[in-house]
Amino acid sequence: MRRFRYILLLLALMLSPQLIFAEEEKHEELNVQEIIFEHMLDSYSWHVTKIGEKDIVIYLPVILYSKTSGWHVFSSRRLHENGGSYEGFYPADQESAHAGKLMEKMADGTMVRPIDLSLTKMALALLINGALVLLLFLPAARWYRKHEDDREAVPGKYVSFVEMIVTLVEDSIVKPCVGKNYRKFSPYLLTAFFFIFTCNLMSLIPFFPGGVGVTANMSITLFLAACTFIAVNVFGSREYWKEIVWPDVPTWLKVPIPIMPFIEFIGIFTKPIALMIRLFANMLGGHMAMLVLTVLIFIGFSAGKVLGGSMTFLSVLFNIFMNALEVLVAFIQAYVFTLLSSVFIGSAQVEHHKKELKIDKE
Amino acid sequence: MSLLIPDSGLLFWMLISFGVVFFLLAKFGFPIITKSVEKRRGYIEDSLEDARKAKIQLAKVEEDSKAIVAEANKEQGRVLNEAVEQRDKILANAKEEASKISQKELDTAKAQIQKEKEEAMLSIRREVAALSCDIAEKIIRQKLSSEEAQMDMIEKMLDEVSTLTKAEKTA
Numbered sequence: 001m002r003r004f005r006y007i008l009l010l011l012a013l014m015l016s017p018q019l020i021f022a023e024e025e026k027h028e029e030l031n032v033q034e035i036i037f038e039h040m041l042d043s044y045s046w047h048v049t050k051i052g053e054k055d056i057v058i059y060l061p062v063i064l065y066s067k068t069s070g071w072h073v074f075s076s077r078r079l080h081e082n083g084g085s086y087e088g089f090y091p092a093d094q095e096s097a098h099a100g101k102l103m104e105k106m107a108d109g110t111m112v113r114p115i116d117l118s119l120t121k122m123a124l125a126l127l128i129n130g131a132l133v134l135l136l137f138l139p140a141a142r143w144y145r146k147h148e149d150d151r152e153a154v155p156g157k158y159v160s161f162v163e164m165i166v167t168l169v170e171d172s173i174v175k176p177c178v179g180k181n182y183r184k185f186s187p188y189l190l191t192a193f194f195f196i197f198t199c200n201l202m203s204l205i206p207f208f209p210g211g212v213g214v215t216a217n218m219s220i221t222l223f224l225a226a227c228t229f230i231a232v233n234v235f236g237s238r239e240y241w242k243e244i245v246w247p248d249v250p251t252w253l254k255v256p257i258p259i260m261p262f263i264e265f266i267g268i269f270t271k272p273i274a275l276m277i278r279l280f281a282n283m284l285g286g287h288m289a290m291l292v293l294t295v296l297i298f299i300g301f302s303a304g305k306v307l308g309g310s311m312t313f314l315s316v317l318f319n320i321f322m323n324a325l326e327v328l329v330a331f332i333q334a335y336v337f338t339l340l341s342s343v344f345i346g347s348a349q350v351e352h353h354k355k356e357l358k359i360d361k362e
Numbered sequence: 363m364s365l366l367i368p369d370s371g372l373l374f375w376m377l378i379s380f381g382v383v384f385f386l387l388a389k390f391g392f393p394i395i396t397k398s399v400e401k402r403r404g405y406i407e408d409s410l411e412d413a414r415k416a417k418i419q420l421a422k423v424e425e426d427s428k429a430i431v432a433e434a435n436k437e438q439g440r441v442l443n444e445a446v447e448q449r450d451k452i453l454a455n456a457k458e459e460a461s462k463i464s465q466k467e468l469d470t471a472k473a474q475i476q477k478e479k480e481e482a483m484l485s486i487r488r489e490v491a492a493l494s495c496d497i498a499e500k501i502i503r504q505k506l507s508s509e510e511a512q513m514d515m516i517e518k519m520l521d522e523v524s525t526l527t528k529a530e531k532t533a
Contacts, residue, residue, distance in 0.1 A: 040365060042372060063371075097367050116371040123375035130379035137391045144398040145390075151405045166395050186396060187388035195383060218365065219372035223380065284365070 005049055005206075030302055036291045040213060040284065041100045044076035046121045048208045060124060064089060065115040066104050076118075089114070125212035126220070129199045136194070137162060169193050169338065177342030181349050185342070188231055192224060193338040200283060200330030204323060215333070216283035218276070225276035228341040233268065236348035243350070244268065271344050275337060282333050286326045293318045 046058040059077040066072065069088065078086040079102075085091065090105055092098035092113075102118075103111040119127075140162035147153035155163060173193070174186050199220070202210040214220050244264040246254065253260045293315045300311025506512045 037365070042369065101369070116369070117374050118371055119375065120372065122372055123379075126372075126375055126379040130383040133383050134386055134391075137387055137395070141387075141391045141394050144394045148394070148398065151402065163395065163399055166392065167399055170396060187392045188384065190392045191380075191384045191387050195380060217372065219368040220376050222368045223373055223376040227380075 030295075030298055032292075032295050032299070035295055036288060037099075039291055040216060040287065042120045042122045042217070043100060044079060044102070044118055044120055046124060046208075046212075058124075060119045060121065062086075062102070063117040063119065064102065064104075065117070066112075067114075068104070068106070072114075122212055122214050122217060122220075125202070125209075125214050126199075128209050129195065129202050129214065132202070133191075133194050133198050136198075137166075165194075166190060173335070173339050173342050177339060178346040179349055184235070185231060185345050188227065189338050189342055189345075192227065192341060193334050196224065196279065196337055197331060197334035200334060201327070203283065203287065204326050204330060213283055213287045215279055216287050218280055221276040221280040224279070224337065225272040228275060228344060229269075229272040231341070232271070232344045232348045235345070237351050239350045240348040271340075275340055275344075278340075279333055279337050282329060286322065286329050290319055290322045290326070293322060 044062055045060055048056040048058060050056065057080070059075045059080065062072070062074050062076050062079065064072040072087050072089070074086060088105055089102040090111070092101050092103045092111065098113055101113065101116060104114045106112055140159045143155065143159045169190055170182075170186055174182050174189050178185050178189075196215055199215045203213040203215065205211055244267075245261055247260045247264055249260050296315045297308065297312050300315075301308030506515060
């Protein structure tokens, strides 16, 4: 997200009207879609900022494995220097499914996607966010380990804060939703919550270590949903599987044609897919809205100075609102993901559900 | 469209970064925090329970001590009363005893005095008798210094004795 840069740039431009014309002449065609997708998509380098005419870019390593030519490891600076292509790898077509990625040109002219393990902008952002999460919790955990036997130790502000957020998640989400086996799943759910929350918040910071919408990326949410899927199904109780294969419904619903088991089976996959799409769509939506509001400024200026000025005012106003909203959404989405994961895990921990009911009736 | 298609490279990096974070936090992070918090919670609950118990105990002790003090006060009053009673009784007894003893002493003294008086009277009588005998003897000696007087006397005495024996015989 470089809208802050745009806003600052714009303020500078407003002070010198002559420059505006120059800028307008340079960028006559304003491709809104391209600007937005450039921000939402991954890239091989991290464009930090622009000072004057000089771009400040972090060039990240490109790691590719081709079945024909083996491993290729090079800095993305090479791509930049060679107009996007290097060592037989070319950027994919903008319209294709792999837009923005490198493709290998084969001998017969076809483009094949290599195995791409490049440390991209999003990968780096993930590492930074992960490090931040560790930095938040490990020192607090060390304090606890140090004071393990001292029952009257009083934690300081930082440790108290960590304790507060950890107990908040554990007491209000994990314990009530997972049930009595919560201890086994609590570390995963806590990690998921704080990882997502940190990523969401970092994506709202418009400059270097932040500003990358990792949770607005399908790969990330797919991974997180897959973790929940594993937690639900691998650690599911026998009763849970019994209810899928042989649910408690009239027999004709399951014997000749297994309608209910089929629906239950579909349900296994729809739950994590819902998790994946929800987080992705919410974060993507918020970022898109902010980007569109920012781009409005440029659209306004391409129509005229007066419109541009008023558009700027409105845009900044709306962006402040959107940012505040997104901070809320950042928390809510992390909360919802953890909550639903807990509920799904908890529902897979059912035990002797029917027996209890019978006892109740008696 | 590429926005919707998961990328294997990113999945790999996500696996590394989330995996490392999860591993470290699950091993060294959250369990110790939650365990310590739970332990502290238990400790606080125990302490509160202890404090509650101590309070109850204290109240009980206070009540007991009050009861003890009240009991002691009562006892003190009782003992004082008893002491006063005892004192009065002893005094009365002592008075009675003293008066009895003094009476007795008085009586013995009186008796002694009486006895001594009698003895004195007796000895005085004896003295007087002896004295009167002496005097009588002396008088008689003086009176009977002559022969005729002695014969008269004898005569007279004989008369007297004979009258006495006559009287006795007649009697």
